[in-house]
Amino acid sequence: xxxxxxxxxxxxxxxxxxxxxxxxxxxxxxxxxxxxxxxxxxxxxxxxxxxxxxxxxxxxxxxxxxxxxxxxxxxxxxxxxxxxxxxxxxxxxxxxxxxxxxxxxxxxxxxxxx
Amino acid sequence: xxxxxxxxxxxxxxxxxxxxxxxxxxxxxxxxxxxxxxxxxxxxxxxxxxxxxxxxxxxxxxxxxxxxxxxxxxxxxxxxxxxxxxxxxxxxxxxxxxxxxxxxxxxxxxx
Numbered sequence: 001x002x003x004x005x006x007x008x009x010x011x012x013x014x015x016x017x018x019x020x021x022x023x024x025x026x027x028x029x030x031x032x033x034x035x036x037x038x039x040x041x042x043x044x045x046x047x048x049x050x051x052x053x054x055x056x057x058x059x060x061x062x063x064x065x066x067x068x069x070x071x072x073x074x075x076x077x078x079x080x081x082x083x084x085x086x087x088x089x090x091x092x093x094x095x096x097x098x099x100x101x102x103x104x105x106x107x108x109x110x111x112x113x114x
Numbered sequence: 115x116x117x118x119x120x121x122x123x124x125x126x127x128x129x130x131x132x133x134x135x136x137x138x139x140x141x142x143x144x145x146x147x148x149x150x151x152x153x154x155x156x157x158x159x160x161x162x163x164x165x166x167x168x169x170x171x172x173x174x175x176x177x178x179x180x181x182x183x184x185x186x187x188x189x190x191x192x193x194x195x196x197x198x199x200x201x202x203x204x205x206x207x208x209x210x211x212x213x214x215x216x217x218x219x220x221x222x223x224x225x
Contacts, residue, residue: 033212040122042201043157043215056210090156101205102147103213105156 003027004106006091012112013081021076021109023091031094032074033103034058034066036087043090049074081113118216120202125222126192134187134200134219142208148176148187149201151218157201160187189221197223 004025013019023032034046045058047066055066063085067075078085091106117139126132138146145164149157163169163178163185175188187200202216 035215040217042118042217043203043213045212045214048210048212058212101145101211102159102162103157105158107156108154 004091004093004104006089006106006109008109009107010110012114014114015082017081019078019081019111021089021091021111023074023076023106025072025091025093025104025106027093027095027104028071029093029095029104030071031101032068033092033094034064034074034076035090035092036060036085037090037108038087046076078111081111083113086111086113118202118204118214120200120216120219122217123220123222125224128192128194128223128225130192131188131190132192132221134189134202134221136185136187136202136216138183138185138202138204138216140183140204140206140208140214142206143180143183143204144207144211145205146176146178146185147203147205147213148174148185149203151199151201153198160200192223194223194225197221 007022030051033048035043037043044060049055049068052068065077089109092103094101094103119137148160151157161176168177173190178185199218199220201218203213
C-alpha cells in the first residue's frame with residue numbers, strides 16, 4: 001500500500017463549484033504540504049502544516065483553504081473553483097532523516113476547472 | 115526572494131553521461147535537493163547536499179558550491195528509464211524552512 005494517498009486522482013469540475021482534495025499518510029510524519037504543479041513553473045507551495053494545530057500559508061494560498069483533521073489527514077479545499085486553478089496537485093509529507101527534510105509525495109490529483 | 119534556474123530541456127544518448135545544472139539565489143540556504151519525476155507521476159527523492167562537494171549514489175551524483183549558488187546532478191551510464199524531469203529544490207530558512215522548487219529539466223534519453 002502507498003504511504004501517501006490522494007483522492008480523487010482525477011477531477012473535472014465547473015467554475016464556481018466547491019471541491020475538496022484529500023490526502024492521507026501512513027508514514028507517521030508530522031509535516032504535511034500541498035503543492036500545485038503547472039508546466040514551466042515547477043512545484044509551488046499552497047499550504048503547509050507542521051502538526052495538527054499548526055497551519056501556514058505558502059506562496060500561493062489565495063483561493064484555497066486547508067484542514068488538518070488528524071496527524072494522518074490533510075485536506076485542500078477550493079471554495080469557488082476557477083479555470084486558472086486547473087493544475088496537478090500534490091500532497092507531501094516530511095520528516096528529518098539522512099536526507100535532511102526529505103519530502104515524500106503522493107501520486108497527485110489532476111484537477112480541471114471548466 | 116528565491117530564484118532557481120535550470121535548463122528547460124536536455125537530450126542525451128543511452129550509455130552517455132549528462133550533467134544538469136541548477137543555480138539559486140537566497141540568503142537563507144539550508145540544503146539542496148534533487149528529485150526525479152516521470153511524466154504524470156509523483157517526484158521521488160534522488161539526493162541531498164548541504165555542504166560543498168560531491169555526493170555519489172550509484173549512477174547519480176550531485177555537487178554543491180554554496181559560494182557560487184550552484185549545483186549539478188550528474189547521471190552516468192544513461193538508461194532509457196532515466197527519461198524524466200529533474201527538479202532542483204532549495205530548503206530556505208527565509209521561507210519557513212520550506213522547499214522552493216526550480217521549474218525542472220526535462221531529460222530525453224535516446225537510443
